[in-house]
Amino acid sequence: MTKSFKKGPASVEFRNVVKRYGSVVAVDDVSFSVEPGTLVTLLGPSGCGKTTTLRLVAGLEIASEGQILIGGVDVTRLSAADRDVSMVFQSYALFPHMNVLENVSYGPRVQGVARQKAEEMALEKLRLIGLQGMEKRAPSELSGGQQQRVAVARALVLEPEVLLFDEPLSNLDAKLRRRVREDIRELQQTLRLTVAYVTHDQEEALAVSDKIIVMSNARIAQVGTPRGLYDEPKDLFVADFIGDATIVDGQVLSVEGERARVKVDAVEVDLPSRGAKPGPIKLAIRPHGFRVHETAPAAAAIKARVAKAAYLGKHIEYTLETPAGELFAIDAAHAEAIAHGADAWVTLAPRGVALVPG
Amino acid sequence: MSAPSDRSLARRLALAVPTLWMAALFLTPFALVAKVSLSTPALSQPPYAPVFALAEGAAAALDKFGELGVAAYRALLDDDLYLASYLGSLRLAAIATALTLLVAYPLALAIARAPRRRRAGLLMLAIAPFWTSFLIRVYAWIMLIKDEGLINHALMASGLVAEPLRIFATDAAVVIGVVYSYLPFMVMPLYAALEGQDAALREAAADLGAPPLRVFWRVTAPLSLPGVLAGSLLVFIPAVGEFVIPDLLGGSDTLMIGRTLWAEFFSNRDWPAAAAVAIVMLAMLAPMLVLYERLQMREAGR
Numbered sequence A: 001m002t003k004s005f006k007k008g009p010a011s012v013e014f015r016n017v018v019k020r021y022g023s024v025v026a027v028d029d030v031s032f033s034v035e036p037g038t039l040v041t042l043l044g045p046s047g048c049g050k051t052t053t054l055r056l057v058a059g060l061e062i063a064s065e066g067q068i069l070i071g072g073v074d075v076t077r078l079s080a081a082d083r084d085v086s087m088v089f090q091s092y093a094l095f096p097h098m099n100v101l102e103n104v105s106y107g108p109r110v111q112g113v114a115r116q117k118a119e120e121m122a123l124e125k126l127r128l129i130g131l132q133g134m135e136k137r138a139p140s141e142l143s144g145g146q147q148q149r150v151a152v153a154r155a156l157v158l159e160p161e162v163l164l165f166d167e168p169l170s171n172l173d174a175k176l177r178r179r180v181r182e183d184i185r186e187l188q189q190t191l192r193l194t195v196a197y198v199t200h201d202q203e204e205a206l207a208v209s210d211k212i213i214v215m216s217n218a219r220i221a222q223v224g225t226p227r228g229l230y231d232e233p234k235d236l237f238v239a240d241f242i243g244d245a246t247i248v249d250g251q252v253l254s255v256e257g258e259r260a261r262v263k264v265d266a267v268e269v270d271l272p273s274r275g276a277k278p279g280p281i282k283l284a285i286r287p288h289g290f291r292v293h294e295t296a297p298a299a300a301a302i303k304a305r306v307a308k309a310a311y312l313g314k315h316i317e318y319t320l321e322t323p324a325g326e327l328f329a330i331d332a333a334h335a336e337a338i339a340h341g342a343d344a345w346v347t348l349a350p351r352g353v354a355l356v357p358g
Numbered sequence B: 001m002s003a004p005s006d007r008s009l010a011r012r013l014a015l016a017v018p019t020l021w022m023a024a025l026f027l028t029p030f031a032l033v034a035k036v037s038l039s040t041p042a043l044s045q046p047p048y049a050p051v052f053a054l055a056e057g058a059a060a061a062l063d064k065f066g067e068l069g070v071a072a073y074r075a076l077l078d079d080d081l082y083l084a085s086y087l088g089s090l091r092l093a094a095i096a097t098a099l100t101l102l103v104a105y106p107l108a109l110a111i112a113r114a115p116r117r118r119r120a121g122l123l124m125l126a127i128a129p130f131w132t133s134f135l136i137r138v139y140a141w142i143m144l145i146k147d148e149g150l151i152n153h154a155l156m157a158s159g160l161v162a163e164p165l166r167i168f169a170t171d172a173a174v175v176i177g178v179v180y181s182y183l184p185f186m187v188m189p190l191y192a193a194l195e196g197q198d199a200a201l202r203e204a205a206a207d208l209g210a211p212p213l214r215v216f217w218r219v220t221a222p223l224s225l226p227g228v229l230a231g232s233l234l235v236f237i238p239a240v241g242e243f244v245i246p247d248l249l250g251g252s253d254t255l256m257i258g259r260t261l262w263a264e265f266f267s268n269r270d271w272p273a274a275a276a277v278a279i280v281m282l283a284m285l286a287p288m289l290v291l292y293e294r295l296q297m298r299e300a301g302r
Helices: A050-058 A100-104 A106-110 A115-128 A144-156 A174-190 A202-208 A226-231 A236-241 B002-037 B058-065 B071-078 B080-113 B116-131 B134-145 B150-157 B171-195 B199-207 B212-223 B225-240 B244-249 B257-267 B271-301
Strands: A012-021 A024-034 A039-043 A065-070 A085-088 A162-166 A195-199 A211-216 A219-224 A246-256 A259-264 A267-272 A279-285 A290-293 A302-311 A316-322 A325-331 A343-348 A353-356
Touching (some): A024 A050, A024 A211, A024 A219, A039 A050, A039 A202, A050 A065, A050 A085, A050 A162, A050 A195, A085 A144, A100 A106, A100 A115, A100 A144, A106 A115, A115 A144, A144 A162, A144 A174, A174 A195, A174 A202, A195 A202, A211 A236, A219 A226, A219 A236, A236 A246, A236 A279, A246 A353, A259 A279, A267 A343, A267 A353, A302 A325, A316 A343, B002 B271, B071 B271, B080 B116, B080 B171, B080 B225, B116 B171, B134 B171, B134 B244, B171 B225, B171 B244, B199 B212, B212 B225, B225 B271, B244 B257
Parallel strands (some): A039 A195, A085 A162, A162 A195
Antiparallel strands (some): A012 A065, A211 A219, A246 A259, A246 A279, A279 A353, A290 A343, A302 A316, A302 A343, A316 A325
16 A cells, blocks of 8 residues: 555546446446546436446446546556545445544554554544534534535545545535535635536536536536536537526528527527538527517517416516427516516527537 | 323223233243242142142141242252353353354355345345254254264265264254354344445445455444344344254253253253243343343334
8 A cells, every 4th residue: 555645636537438337338438537626527417427437536436448547647447445536425424433533534544554643634634624623523423514524524634636526415405505515616726636526416517617527328418617518518418407498499591700690480699600500400598598578679579478487586487488489588687577378578688598509 | 081081091901912911921931930940849740849729728828938948049059060051051152153153244244245136035045944944954964964974974985084073962063053043043133234334334445545354344344243243142042041952963961051951840850940940041141131122222213
């Protein structure tokens, strides 16, 4: 066991990695890279292979094919014990028969560090995450949020090259989630950690990530920055999965350089062309990409009927029936909701509308 | 107005049934045995005195109370045979319990770690033999371990031993019999304790750099201790009082309390002595039964 401490954050690289269980392919030809000191989320619906991908980084699963490099070193065949990577488990996986201090100092103890030194290392991390004074508690005596912080301290204590989070917010109540995800992001940025983070919640992914890897059916659907994925989804799956989007049919009328003239029902808009050719096309329109009018506006508009209207305080959510299909829209401009069943008119905003090629 | 009292009546009845059941089928026989243990042997039918009869009236009964005494218990102290029997029972039960644990642990671990859909089947295989008669299974072991039995035939045919191994009619045979007979009582609680462990705990330990053996000793084993304790008590308690196995497989020098009790009762017709032996054994095992009950309550409470 020759893990040395203080090596700093490392890069992670997957090269055509495949993981099979019998005839089931859980991860199919996945390639990506994580820059040192950045936070990358693996995002996708359940069963898309994101957790298996994370476990492949940890060494808890061994790849069937392909190569995995951490800090430029091939670790494809190394076991979890021999990789300088630590994981914060979804269930936290705190040892119930050990107190907080024993849990956190477990890593260095296993690595052969003397008890006193190991406990010093553990106490330092417990202070870092604000759990000093809790050393002698049993995990069962802590709240869910505290348990998670112990799990983070335990994973951090060896100062791993890469820190992994498996759905870290899933066992916390809604109020705590926002704070914990901010804490994780802050910790990652302060300590300049390389973090891989699995979630199925797109909002969470958008909030914390430097880069998002969207997975679907064991493959990578798209890799990009939160902004890039949101504004320029590569396909309908990504458009739909990252932020709500209504997919509508449109017609590209003309393309001039990087801009395209597109017609949706009665409305014409000017959009980044993204390689589109004149002809039929799909558009992904965000809820705030629609402008909802109570009376017919001067410009051309899509005629709609209000199927549902919900007043949510800071905005109003509409489900609108139109010739272009059912639209989901958010109106933050008006205080009063248009009555259910009433007529309305819809125009498109300059942002929140994107062509989806292919 | 009558509703609450009806309910409390129903509740009292519900509690009364098991209470009466225990009183009739457990406490009464126990009281009878305790009473016999305080009597003295007699050449009569039943073979002890005094014998209480309802028709005699209170005064005669009171007289007879005076005849009760602890002579039988004193006799237990006077004769080394009893102490040797108790110690022999405890020793063989302890050895057998330890060996049962050693056999059952890997078995339970293997079943608990098998793919989920196979576990029920494997557990069934481990337990199925125990659906046939206990007596026949113990008897079958004689065929296996006697001097001209299957095991010795195989050993001698393969040239490993020149003389047959003397297993049958020794303490070793009794230990083998107990290990075999009580295996399911150890496997079941161990399996329950191991199967319930979150696999992520082992993964977390491995993730922090622990090699597999260390994961076992620091995580898997300590977390299975309630199962180890429950299984050990479930084997040890009945093994102490075991009669059939030492009688069929043990030698004439195998001293176990179950056999001594049987001899007192049927060969010597000394019922008070037999009853006293039984009462002392119960007193010895009661703390362990209490411990087991506590353990079960704690597990249920979690």
